Structure formats: C-alpha cells, structure tokens
Amino acid sequence: MLRAATSVAGKATGAALVGGSGYGAYLYQTNEGTSRMIKAYGNFAPVILSYRFLEAKEKLFPGSVTEKDWSYLDKTYAKPTIERLGELQGMYTKYGQIAAGMTNTLSDTWIQELRKLESDVPPRSIDVVHKTIEEELGVPVDAVFDWLDPKPLGSASIGQVHSARLRGGTEVAVKVQYPEAGQLFRDDMKTIRKFFEILAPENVISLSALEKQNALELDYRMEADNLKQVEQNMRLGGFLPHEVIIPLPIGDLSTKRLLVMEKIPGPKLNDGVRAYFSEWAKQNGTTLEELEKEAKLKIEKEGIPAKYTGPSPTQIERYKFLLRVREKLMNSGICAYNCTFGRLSQLGCKQKDYIKSNVPLNLPRLVDTLMRVHGYQIMKDGLFNADPHGGNFLLHPDGRIGMIDYGATKKLTKNERLTACLLWAALYRSDEDLLWELSILGGYKSKYGRKDVLMKLMRFAYDTWGKDLMGNKNVQQFIDELKSEDPWEEGADNLVMASFMSIRLRSLALGMNHPVKCSDWWGPIAEEILKEEGLPYESWNREQLEKYKVEPNIQKFKFG
Numbered sequence: 001m002l003r004a005a006t007s008v009a010g011k012a013t014g015a016a017l018v019g020g021s022g023y024g025a026y027l028y029q030t031n032e033g034t035s036r037m038i039k040a041y042g043n044f045a046p047v048i049l050s051y052r053f054l055e056a057k058e059k060l061f062p063g064s065v066t067e068k069d070w071s072y073l074d075k076t077y078a079k080p081t082i083e084r085l086g087e088l089q090g091m092y093t094k095y096g097q098i099a100a101g102m103t104n105t106l107s108d109t110w111i112q113e114l115r116k117l118e119s120d121v122p123p124r125s126i127d128v129v130h131k132t133i134e135e136e137l138g139v140p141v142d143a144v145f146d147w148l149d150p151k152p153l154g155s156a157s158i159g160q161v162h163s164a165r166l167r168g169g170t171e172v173a174v175k176v177q178y179p180e181a182g183q184l185f186r187d188d189m190k191t192i193r194k195f196f197e198i199l200a201p202e203n204v205i206s207l208s209a210l211e212k213q214n215a216l217e218l219d220y221r222m223e224a225d226n227l228k229q230v231e232q233n234m235r236l237g238g239f240l241p242h243e244v245i246i247p248l249p250i251g252d253l254s255t256k257r258l259l260v261m262e263k264i265p266g267p268k269l270n271d272g273v274r275a276y277f278s279e280w281a282k283q284n285g286t287t288l289e290e291l292e293k294e295a296k297l298k299i300e301k302e303g304i305p306a307k308y309t310g311p312s313p314t315q316i317e318r319y320k321f322l323l324r325v326r327e328k329l330m331n332s333g334i335c336a337y338n339c340t341f342g343r344l345s346q347l348g349c350k351q352k353d354y355i356k357s358n359v360p361l362n363l364p365r366l367v368d369t370l371m372r373v374h375g376y377q378i379m380k381d382g383l384f385n386a387d388p389h390g391g392n393f394l395l396h397p398d399g400r401i402g403m404i405d406y407g408a409t410k411k412l413t414k415n416e417r418l419t420a421c422l423l424w425a426a427l428y429r430s431d432e433d434l435l436w437e438l439s440i441l442g443g444y445k446s447k448y449g450r451k452d453v454l455m456k457l458m459r460f461a462y463d464t465w466g467k468d469l470m471g472n473k474n475v476q477q478f479i480d481e482l483k484s485e486d487p488w489e490e491g492a493d494n495l496v497m498a499s500f501m502s503i504r505l506r507s508l509a510l511g512m513n514h515p516v517k518c519s520d521w522w523g524p525i526a527e528e529i530l531k532e533e534g535l536p537y538e539s540w541n542r543e544q545l546e547k548y549k550v551e552p553n554i555q556k557f558k559f560g
Contacts, residue, residue: 050076082110093121117157121157123155159177172260175220175258177257213386216409217407217408224249227248227406230406233377234373237381244402247261247402266396268395269394269512305514310365320398334355366512379420382416385408388504415549419438419495421527435458436451441550445491447488453486457488490554505518
C-alpha cells in the first residue's frame, strides 16, 4: 500500500491547490518546467489526498480502515499514475525508477507498475529515431544499417534502444536520445529545485548531485568512453569474462545523441529471475506470487539473509562444462538410437527427445556478483554506475550478468575513493568514532550535533534498510523522525552518488527477495584495498584523515 505518501508530495499538493494565482497561470503558459510540474501534481493530487484521507481516518478511528480499502486505492491509482509519469519522462520518470525499488514501502501493485519506467516508458516513433540517427551521422540510416527493428528493446527517461544489424552483418544495440531530453531535464531540475528548497530542503543535496550527473548522462560520447574503461577495469579485476559482460561501442558510430554498441542477449535481470522462478513454481505445483509471499515473510521473520558463501564462479563454470559434456554424450546416444531403432515404428519403437540441461539459477550468486563488482568499481577503480536499477542489467543465457548502461557513471578523485573505503570499512566494524570524524571533516552540520542521529543517517544512506535500523517504519517515516530529532543543515555532495548506488543496489536486491547489507561485502573489500595502497585501516588517525581530506562541495539547507 502507498500508505505513506511523502511529506514533500503532501506539501507540494497543498501549494498547488492554494497557489492558483494569475502568476501561476502565466508560468504555466510560458515556462515548460512549471507547466510540467503543475501537470504532474495536478495528476498526483487526488492520489495523495485519497491515501492521506485513509491515513487520517485510521488515526482518528483505529481499525476502521481495512486491507481491502488500501488495495482498492492501489488498484484504482497505480496504473494511471505511472502511465502519466511515463508520458512526462525527464526527471519524473527518473524519480519513478527510484521508487520502483521501495518494496519495503510500496505495495506490489505500485512496484509492478513503477518497474515499467525502467525500460518501458512510451517510446518515440521510428521516424523520430531515423531522423536523430541521420542528424547525428550525416548519412541515411540504410547507409549504416541493413536492418533496424522499429520496436525498441527498451525505452527509459532520456532515450530508447533498438536492435539493429550493421552493413556487414554485425548485430548491435542502438541507443538514441530523445530530441528534447536535455531541455526537459534542465527545466525539470530548475523547477523541482525551487519547490524542494521551500518544501523539502533535506533533498537539495541529492538534487545538486543528480543535476551534475545528469548533465554528463546526456552526452553519449562520454558513455562510450565509460564502457571502454569499465570493460578494461572488469578484466583487470577478474570479473570479465566469467561473471559479467560489458558491451563495447562500435567504431566511430558514437555521437552526443547516438550510441551503437555490441548487443548482449538475454532478458532484463529482474525479468529473467521472475521467469525462471515462475517456471520453477509451475513445475512444483505453486505460483510465483506464493513464492514471493513466502520469501517476504521469511525476510520479515529472519531479517537480511547471510552473505553468499556458495560455489565460486570457477567452480560453477566447471559444473556447467560437466553438464554440457554429459548432455553431448547422452544426446549422441539418443541420436544413434533415433537414426536406427527409432525409425522402426512398426516394431513399436519411438523417437526419443533430446536432453537439454538446465543449470539452476543461483540467485544468491547473482546478488553476490553485483555487490562485489560495484564494491570493486567504487573503491578500487573510482569509476562506477551510480544508477544500477533492474533495467540496466541483463541475464545472459549462460548465467553471466550483462552490464549495459554506463551513462550515469561517476568518477571519484583519489581522496574521495579512499574516503569511500574508510566509510564502508567503518560501517563494517561499527566504528562510530571514525564515521563521526569523516562526517565532520566532510562538512556535516546539524542543529543539535547529535551523533546517534548521524549514525542512523549514515547507515541508511550507505549500508542497510534492516529492521535493526528502521524497525517497522517505511523510508519516509524513518527520515521524518530523524529530521524532527536533529535537522541537518549542511553537508557535502561528494559521495551522494555513491549513496545513490548503494540505495539502488539494495532496491534491486530487495526486488529479487534477497536484501543485502552493503558493508558485509564492501567492508572486507575496502580493508584489502587500503592495505594494498599502504594505508591500512588501523593507520588512520586525525593527521592522516587531514592529509587525505576530500575538498567538500557543501550544500546548505534550512528546515521550515
């Protein structure tokens, strides 16, 4: 259930309802950002008010609101509301993608609709795609491609991807940016920032970091460079080719609004996982919905599962090899039978079906791979995908993970990278003194300077959503409580995108019913990297912290 619509949305709705002045009408007509904001909140207002009404009713008359009442609102509003978000695109789609991972706050009805925003927003026509390609390359489409599928593989906040075949026969993926994507993001950011400065100042720091990152994401030439660098990093780190695949850009076909890259087969990771377990459930006399319900109840009862300790990638590759050998041997025998005795139908002999081995999907290992890869990227390479949602990964037929989108790629300085190492090592060790020192050196200030509130914020932002931290509160209730106890007034945005990556990965894992605590993976990786660089965790005193101090990009905000 969408039981706790955010306080931001509630306040913004109120502002929209009482602020219908002549100036507002003027802005609606002349300012695209304001027009889109008014359209958005005009659509969301009845949704928010309906849920707020049930909340108020339950508070006034406990027990008067039933599960059926919440479900009715979910079924009434989820689909049309998300369709509107998809039509608006820009930052509204981006926020919807973020919300898709809030499975501990939103109902399954909302989550299933929100996940469509990861790669299924309303696409542009094939004519628009052709026009963009020709504008970017300066030649007709058929001079470069033998074939380009008019139906996109996926469409998201700033562009869409199509299957294609180059002249010469190479299968590729073609990523084309929407013509107005850049302007929409700039207009949205300006308008949303103004609203948040008044209504939700705690979000300004995240907005500033997102604004910087989105400016880079709009240039596909930078993404092409990122793909090449990440592919090299993954090889050096030992993840590629056995665990992950990175699509490389093709020749000189990358421009500011066009990216042509290798095509990786396979469904989106979440879809592949759901399809596998749906088939497994069918074979075992149950349903995917029942399996997911059991998994959620187990998580609620037992908490976050233990870190994966199963077979290594090398061991799994050996197992796959043995399965393939066994399959070939058995199918050779079946082939010999079918070509001889199997043809003697008059004697009652029948053709035998060939065997196809099915390697069980190892969900803990998939999550383990994602966590290790991203920990290595941020703390060893200082180059990572800050937006790892479900639409940015593919499940290759051989079990590897295709990592396909490096537009939202963040680069860290050496000192920022070392600070990230210290951060997750300290979270792993529960070293509150070092976490406090890092935060204060990084420019954090709050009204009362309460260490306990800061520790909860740090754990939430970079590590966990576990019950041991949040109890039975959802995300908004938890943040509102901390804000009321000790409102924060200043903070640096240097590692905001690292926090964003952590949150997105936790959302992705939670969506696969395998929640994680980031420091379980990243703490040991961080300590190993610090040792390799001659700066072991135990050596970090005040003097060394000052020596490797990050130059903070401070954001200030005041709560009303």
